[in-house]
Amino acid sequence: MTKIAVIDYGAGNLFSIARALEHCGATPVFTADPDSLRKADRAILPGVGAFGDGMAALRQASLSAAIAELAAAGNPVLGICLGMQMLFDASEEFGDHTGLALIPGRVLPLPRTRADGAPQKVPHIGWNDLCEPAPGRWAGTPLAAIAPGTSAYFVHSFAAVPADGRDAIATCVYGGHAITAAVQRDNVCGCQFHPERSGPAGLSIIRQFLA
């Protein structure tokens, strides 16, 4: 059986991701141990909270190096929410923090004004439609399981800006701005939204990642 590691570095609610994985037929193994993580077939990096705290926790447990090794070995890695943001080079959340640098780019605050200049509420909380930047872009990604325009649940105040726009496999529109909703570079992918909280469509995305 495929071994799915869920990286447990003390951040956030792992119960819902565990339940979603079980619902999709997987047996998640929670791990804070780098050696155990290196043996996983695929890994999920969850996360809520602040970028700097998350990265500090990953480094302290020597998990950041293990994630990099797993990714370099070609194993699928899925980051969710803060877990997706940490795949990038750096974030400006509460200062400047270095990330895992598996996908080039930076994490920036969501714009506080709408495209038309009116104030924009932050955090971005709620269901938003996933846009496919070009037809066929979702083939071979976890998003292959859903139709373009499907809604997913977001809750975040910062968003990733990939250095190479082609790494953004989905965007959504918030306050008139296109923001990064999902990314993929080779075997490393990430969702800004929460597939484990996005109902049946989210479960389909998880199943596709596991397939």
Next chain:
Amino acid sequence: MANIRLIPRLDVKAPNLIKGVHLEGLRVVGSPGEFARRYYEEGADELLYMDIVASLYGRNNLEQIVSDTARDVFIPMCVGGGIRSVDDATRLLRAGADKVAINTAAIANPGLIETLSRRFGSQCIVLSIEAKQTRAGGWEAFTDNGREKTGRDAIAWAIEAAERGVGEILVTSVDREGTRKGFDIALADAIAGAVPVPVIASGGMGSVEHLVEVVRNGHVDAVAMADVLHYERLSLKEIRRAALDAGLAVRPEAPAALAS
């Protein structure tokens, strides 16, 4: 723009789902877990669980109900009632809650907002305000199901709480709660216009027109509803369809997944 969220509100006096009028005169409606699952299957955007007697007894009984629900409900859950500390919040988040709502304990100790939002992130912390109109254009924040006065102006309290770090504000009109006479639009608009975070309106929904009115004129980001759903006066599907027909930006019904 994120879509306007339609949020079934489940007030709980463990182990029962209950419903009152003006947050009082509570009647047993049924099993909270069964209602939660039904609302998930009907396409709810989120669920709101409130232990509405928790503060009276200084305890929270929702943990078990939340963890049972989280087994097969895959949408966000906000849980409130009786949360006084980081430990209380941790327990509920571990049980499967995505957000916690605080009221009484934040009034008593506003610094709790900073403590919780620093620990869990602002997006995780919701301020619940029970507001009663005290004069024209003026509302006071209450606690304990609208029984206890706090002396705090509801709008000023919302502004302070947002500055202290709550990520969202749930505003319940005690005057309208359980009446099915529509939301307190002026209250919703006053709060939504005063804070930079999303606002959820609660209390008074009896028809789709009420929903449209509180979104259009109250400028809220999400709408909580209880009576209208619990007593099957309208289904969530009917509400969603009618809201779309009225031109509200709600999430369309999910297209069928392509694979598996």
